Amino acid sequence: MDSGRLLLFSLSLALVSRAFSDSLIRITPDRRSSTKLSRDDVLFCDSWRFTVETNDAGVWVSVPDRCVQWVKDYMTGDRYRSDSEFAADDSLSFAKTVQIAGDGKDVWVFDIDETLLSNLPYYAAHGFGSEAFDDSTFDEWVNLAEAPALQASLRLYREVEQLGFKIVLITGRIEPQRNVTEKNLVYAGYSNWERLFLRGRADSGKTALVYKSEKRRELEDEGYRIHGSSGDQWSDLLGFAIARRSFKLPNPMYYIP
Numbered sequence: 422m423d424s425g426r427l428l429l430f431s432l433s434l435a436l437v438s439r440a441f442s443d444s445l446i447r448i449t450p451d452r453r454s455s456t457k458l459s460r461d462d463v464l465f466c467d468s469w470r471f472t473v474e475t476n477d478a479g480v481w482v483s484v485p486d487r488c489v490q491w492v493k494d495y496m497t498g499d500r501y502r503s504d505s506e507f508a509a510d511d512s513l514s515f516a517k518t519v520q521i522a523g524d525g526k527d528v529w530v531f532d533i534d535e536t537l538l539s540n541l542p543y544y545a546a547h548g549f550g551s552e553a554f555d556d557s558t559f560d561e562w563v564n565l566a567e568a569p570a571l572q573a574s575l576r577l578y579r580e581v582e583q584l585g586f587k588i589v590l591i592t593g594r595i596e597p598q599r600n601v602t603e604k605n606l607v608y609a610g611y612s613n614w615e616r617l618f619l620r621g622r623a624d625s626g627k628t629a630l631v632y633k634s635e636k637r638r639e640l641e642d643e644g645y646r647i648h649g650s651s652g653d654q655w656s657d658l659l660g661f662a663i664a665r666r667s668f669k670l671p672n673p674m675y676y677i678p
């Protein structure tokens with residue numbers, strides 16, 4: 422190859438290589454943040470999320486097809502973390518206004534799944550709420566006892582404990598899952614809870630709303646004062662014997678009545 426041809430060849434190679442790297446630069450962020458989401462989809466899914474988080478939508482069964490990618494982006498991106506931090510900050514602002522009596526009866530109630538513990542690794546492998554819930558695979562995940570803490574909730578948990586609240590956990594998990602649940606809570610950094618309620622035989626068939634309300638009523642009957650409650654489902658928070666202030670955490674993946 423003479424020097425003219427070599428120069429031409431080198432120039433062509435440089436141009437092709439530049440075009441290739443430009444196309445990579447363009448493609449990479451698109452791939453990461455959803456090539457399939459149109460502006461209409463983003464608008465639709467933002468509004469859909471508003472209705473499910475505020476409970477305007479009431480009972481809903483699964484993430485709409487057009488929002489699966491949106492939910493994935495939300496859950497795995499900064500927004501979910503940021504929304505969770507906001508909820509924790511609001512909770513803590515209220516917690517600091519409570520006069521702790523010092524008799525061990527001032528309580529903060531936490532739900533567990535998608536509140537203290539994040540099952541995101543499980544849902545990432547199961548369509549982010551687009552697949553029908555499957556008890557057996559979810560139970561296998563629970564038995565691993567490796568769900569990480571939702572970091573904003575771990576911070577809140579530690580701070581309300583420092584403020585002098587007794588911490589009570591009310592979960593829809595069942596009594597036979599007590600050991601793995603305790604093991605997972607410790608693994609994720611939680612300790613020192615006053616009470617852990619799981620569904621017993623007498624609770625089967627009850628909605629989460631009724632079951633959790635009944636447990637709060639039991640606490641009240643024992644003289645506990647429930648100041649705050651944190652949960653990712655409205656059924657963690659509504660019903661009867663409700664806390665003075667309830668704090669809804671984000672969860673656009675599933676709805677539990």
Ligand SMILES: [Mg+2]
Pocket residue numbers: 532533534535536652653654
């Ligand atoms: Mg939950």
